[in-house]
Amino acid sequence: DAGITQSPRHKVTETGTPVTLRCHQTENHRYMYWYRQDPGHGLRLIHYSYGVKDTDKGEVSDGYSVSRSKTEDFLLTLESATSSQTSVYFCAISDLAGDYNEQFFGPGTRLTVL
Amino acid sequence: GESVGLHLPTLSVQEGDNSIINCAYSNSASDYFIWYKQESGKGPQFIIDIRSNMDKRQGQRVTVLLNKTVKHLSLQIAATQPGDSAVYFCAENLASGSARQLTFGSGTQLTVLP
Numbered sequence: 001d002a003g004i005t006q007s008p009r010h011k012v013t014e015t016g017t018p019v020t021l022r023c024h025q026t027e028n029h030r031y032m033y034w035y036r037q038d039p040g041h042g043l044r045l046i047h048y049s050y051g052v053k054d055t056d057k058g059e060v061s062d063g064y065s066v067s068r069s070k071t072e073d074f075l076l077t078l079e080s081a082t083s084s085q086t087s088v089y090f091c092a093i094s095d096l097a098g099d100y101n102e103q104f105f106g107p108g109t110r111l112t113v114l
Numbered sequence: 115g116e117s118v119g120l121h122l123p124t125l126s127v128q129e130g131d132n133s134i135i136n137c138a139y140s141n142s143a144s145d146y147f148i149w150y151k152q153e154s155g156k157g158p159q160f161i162i163d164i165r166s167n168m169d170k171r172q173g174q175r176v177t178v179l180l181n182k183t184v185k186h187l188s189l190q191i192a193a194t195q196p197g198d199s200a201v202y203f204c205a206e207n208l209a210s211g212s213a214r215q216l217t218f219g220s221g222t223q224l225t226v227l228p
Contacts, residue, residue, distance in 0.1 A: 040220060041220055042205075042221060043158070043203070043218040044218075045216070048215070058215070090158070100146050100163070100207070101146065101215075102160060102163060103160075103216060105150075105157035105158045107156060108155075108156070108157050
């Protein structure tokens with residue numbers, strides 16, 4: 001998985017609780033992304049980062065926040081988890097070498113909100 | 115918004131036959147396309163990419179064809195093997211904001227029959 005780890009790999013939580021997912025990379029890539037994947041949907045972008053402390057929203061950012069205090073870590077936080085946020089979450093990294101965005105994905109985190 | 119879609123959600127092929135997975139895209143400004151393979155319980159894995167200034171690109175047992183006139187992308191897998199069974203996603207890449215973003219199709223499930 002191209003030097004990308006995600007933690008936890010599985011989590012079950014209750015509605016209304018805060019949840020933080022972690023993505024860690026050892027590739028020193030500049031760009032990091034959080035996606036969610038749901039049945040019948042492709043991957044949808046939640047947030048991305050283009051450098052330390054530089055982040056921006058994606059297609060489905062409502063209810064999520066992110067932080068990146070160092071190059072290797074990108075955190076995704078669900079402020080108050082809802083059942084609609086039950087999903088599989090993938091982190092991806094990219095170096096944009098040559099300006100083409102080949103992204104490499106982590107193994108995913110399966111989150112269940114009861 | 116514009117999106118990437120797939121013609122067929124499922125495809126079954128006999129082992130040893132060739133597979134063709136199709137993808138339609140609607141954003142004429144997209145200039146880079148990627149095919150990913152996703153096995154059950156894993157993150158998407160890069161297979162092959164193609165830039166919009168190309169019509170065809172070949173890899174090991176895989177070929178991607180791009181028809182910009184009809185905005186169509188296909189992935190051909192030669193001599194399909196059981197290990198090729200997976201979900202295949204196409205993604206288009208459009209320069210946007212501070213980072214190029216990928217838009218994914220919903221995926222095609224390829225099943226290889228013995």
